[in-house]
Amino acid sequence: MLNIKAVVGAGAVVLALAVLAGCSKPSEPAADQSASSAPAAPAPEAPATADAASYGTATQPGATKIKLDIKVGPNGDAIYGDPSNGKAAFNQCATCHAKEAGVNNVGPSLHGVIGRRAGEVAGFKYSAANKGSGIVWTEQELYTYLENPQKTVPGTYMTYTGVKDPQKRADVIAFLQENTK
Ligand code: HEC
The missing domain is CATH 1.10.760.10 (Cytochrome c-like domain)
Known part of the structure; x- marks a missing residue:
């Protein structure tokens, strides 16, 4: 519970604008899963993956x-x-x-x-x-x-x-x- 809260909290800080726009809801199931494996990892995983894919x-x-x-x-x-x-x-x-x-x-x-x-x-x-x-x-x-x-x-x-x-x-x-x- 605490971990999930921390991850969602960190996401909310990084993506403050998106949260304000109401975009935080769809990402919650994903946050649940990543919370157990990598609770300390902040948000920038998506861009890194996109880059790696384009140079794969x-x-x-x-x-x-x-x-x-x-x-x-x-x-x-x-x-x-x-x-x-x-x-x-x-x-x-x-x-x-x-x-x-x-x-x-x-x-x-x-x-x-x-x-x-x-x-x-x-x-x-x-x-x-x-x-x-x-x-x-x-x-x-x-x-x-x-x-x-x-x-x-x-x-x-x-x-x-x-x-x-x-x-x-x-x-x-x-x-x-x-x-x-
Ligand atoms: C339509 C003609 C044209 C095509 C096609 C072209 N170039 Fe050039 N290239 C030039 C011209 C003209 C210059 C001189 C640029 C200047 O003086 O500003 C130049 C300059 C260069 C330079 C700098 C050379 C130097 O001595 O400083 C390199 C490197 C280069 N081209 C590589 C390429 C490569 C590799 C390709 C293909 C992927 C290519 N060019 C396609 C016309 C072309």
């Missing part, structure tokens, strides 16, 4: 996957990328970027991109935004940038909406890691 497959190592130097989710889990899946995804990039050294197209060559400072490919005319971004293209930075280039580098010349799917982004980065050295 990404964090499973597989035969052809490489562990990337990228941390995702609230627990900083490593993400794995599949270079052969990334090859297909890279076809989009390839309309503007070559992976060979010294070949600049609409975009600069991506040869040696991992670990390189932004805006340093010789002979490519970068935007001031990209050149002045101060970014070093670590795998983690690429993961952020490729989700939404315009958001990460406002004013970039890279008119590409990005790769929204986290696993697909990881796969492209795995492909870059293996093919742009």
